[in-house]
Amino acid sequence: MAGFITIIQVILAGAGMLALVRAIQGPTLADRIVAVDLVLLLLAGGVAAHAARSGSELLVPVLVVVALVAFASTVLVARFIEWRDGP
Amino acid sequence: MNPLQLLGGTLIALGTALSVLAAWGVLNFPSALSRMHAATKSASLGLALIGIGAGIAAGSWGLVGIGVLVTTFLFITAPISGHLVGRATYLAGRVTDLQHDDLADCVPSPLRIEAADTARKSPLRFIALVAVWVLLWRDLSIGVLLGGVLVALITEFAGRVPQRTYTFSASGLSLFLVRYIWLVVQSNLRVAWEVATPSNEQISEGIVAVPLETRSTAVALLVANAISYTPGTLTIELTGDPLVLYVHVLHFESVEQVRADVAKLERLAMRALPEFTGV
Secondary structure, three states: OHHHHHHHHHHHHHHHHHHHHHHHHOOOHHHHHHHHHHHHHHHHHHHHHHHHHHOOOOOHHHHHHHHHHHHHHHHHHHHHHHHHHOO | OOHHHHHHHHHHHHHHHHHHHHHHHHHHOOOHHHHHHHHHHHHHHHHHHHHHHHHHHHOOHHHHHHHHHHHHHHHHHHHHHHHHHHHHHHHOOOOOOOOEEOHHHOOOOOOOOOOOOOOOOOHHHHHHHHHHHHHHHOOOOHHHHHHHHHHHHHHHHHOOOOOOOOOOOHHHHHHHHHHHHHHHHHHHHHHHHHHHOOOHHHOEOEEEEEEOOOOOHHHHHHHHHHHOOOOOEEEEEEEOOOOEEEEEEOEOOOHHHHHHHHHHHHHHHHHHOHHHOOO
16 A cells, blocks of 8 residues: 555656646746646645555645635635736 | 555545646646636546545545545635636636637626525534534544534624525435536546547637526526536636626537536526525
């Protein structure tokens, strides 16, 4: 199980890299925030996988916090784009 | 390797595959809105499967509970983020190459939420609050339960939540839920298909205005959320008075087809919340 989880975490990290490339490339702010949002969700996936390997629930609240922060930050940036580029 | 670990491991592997799909789509899809399709549809189901799978593999019901909690939250919020970012991108003038655009001549009119007569106390909401509290603590001891009841009581009496009572139809709601889950699965398969066949010429996007039959904002919100999980569609804007849903379509064929798809969902949503069907 431990080896399997390590493979999963490496794949998730690789997916995070792909999303980060999009975050750096842009070209619009919307692309960047969608990509960063995805990186946060992938991070939460890695944390959940860690809990499956160790059986420890120490990091589990991180899942809830990451889901909340990802949503709040996306809404904030969407509002910002409307304020900056809107009529 | 016991059966629980096998099941949990399978779910984790599936969730990881979906996460990779989402990342691939976000990197390689041709336009800002099409990238949003991949992120909204695949990432939330991916994390949901990993979270619940991890709980099952670790044999920890507390972790499964947190997974279900986070999943519910994600499925409510992901369409909202998609809608907000999509609309902001559109208003910023960053959406080009549309085959069909109804949003260009849309008269913005804000959504009017039905006013609450009084701040009602709802026993269902009370139980839900206590349940969330217990799930967050991952512990069903008497202390945690009492703490939850205390916090829920304070929230109920201190918070002035505008509350409207809705009548649910249990059979209608479960029918809607089954349809919803089927749509989520279908749309993820669709994203997988798009990723596997990267022919960008095939993507012809459009934004279609869909007038809703219902007068109820609750039904409209339910439909707007479900549309973001329907294969190839994403809710961009919802105007009130009359209720019109603006849907971004990845493969635009005809206006009528999109409207028929939405109408089918709307009828299901109206059966789930039957109070408002008869205008």
